[in-house]
Amino acid sequence: MARINFTDGLKKEYIQLYRTMEISQDKLNIVNNHVDHILQSKDRYQEIEDSIGVPWFITALLHTMESSRNFKTHLHNGDPLSKRTTHVPAGRPINGNPPFSWEESATDALKQKKLDKIDDWGVARILYQIESYNGWGYRRFHPEVKSPYLWSYSNHYTRGKYVADGKFSKTAVSKQSGAITILKRMEERKEVSALSFEDIDVPFFHFTNGIANRAKDLQRFLNTFDGISLTEDGRPGNGTSEACFKLFGNYLDGDTRGK
């Protein structure tokens, strides 16, 4: 698959998405269950981190997404550890002899994806690597749908997914929690340290005539000031940008009047 580069634009998008994500409240119990189960095996994920430097929660999230945390299968693709992988990618791990320990296999899978070469695990990098691990199909062919692999059970995902026959369905809904949804909950519960953001300027709000996350909150806030009367429609366009200028002296990011 064509590679998607880790550009500043993509970093901004990931950071923006992470900042504005909200876990669907009706799924909170399920997400909490994932966190609870992950924590039960934290030692095993930590062992991988101690060995090759991949943060324990990254391995835990991939393990959750790829095999529902089954320690009897390869992290590569869910094949049994009793022999080398037979499905694509076949023949892994290359080194060693079966049966493999889960740790041996996981180390090979993470190294194959070069995750052991990454030093800086900021939010954008985490999201990039997890989306890359799964594949870029949504971003390349259905950008209208945020990948459920990352965002399912959050406000960033509603419907649309690739189903078993490889075809995209506009109506199918993922019933598996997204990796970042679980990560966000882990951070909220302080099971992971507060995640760092890449050193890049990412405004909370961008100028757009479309619906934007939390834009209604912004408009509601702006409306509390004398002389500002906005329609609270969630679209941070001309009026909202002018109100920001009036109040803060700056138009919204992306408004050409601010150049």
Add this chain to the structure above:
Amino acid sequence: MKRLLFFIFLAAAFFSCKNEKDKDTVIVDSVNKIIVVYPNEDTLHIEYANGTKDRLVLGSKEFEYLIAPDSLKVAINTRLFSNLTITEVFGLNDQEQINHDEVINISKIVWDSIEQIHKISKADILYPKTHAVEWTKHGTALRVLVSGTIEAGGYIEDEFEIIIK
């Protein structure tokens, strides 16, 4: 604690694609044969006996292929996403080129069948995989393994033989 139900379906299913009205039909009556197939990056390069070349951009570096004994078609397992593997068969059309519009989506055939027989939705399968294992019946059939986890609990493991003429 949730009770997990394990379903193991071992019955083989047979499909024929020889009906020309069938949208999945691939007519393979050319004498032009595949002589070289090699993967490069995300592309499978194919060369035929008459010197013509073709290529399939599979959109993934992670795929494997099985050329039929008659060298007239090739089955490809592609890891579309890390948790979704599909199988397709490409054949030659009457112009002795791969007909990109007439790909047999083996995964669609087997999952549609599983949906009907077992009253489940393919949209509800986690980690779905189809995997062509070998060409059988002198290259007229393909043995395919399929597996996946049912969201509500349970596991599907099935084996199909797809007849392709």
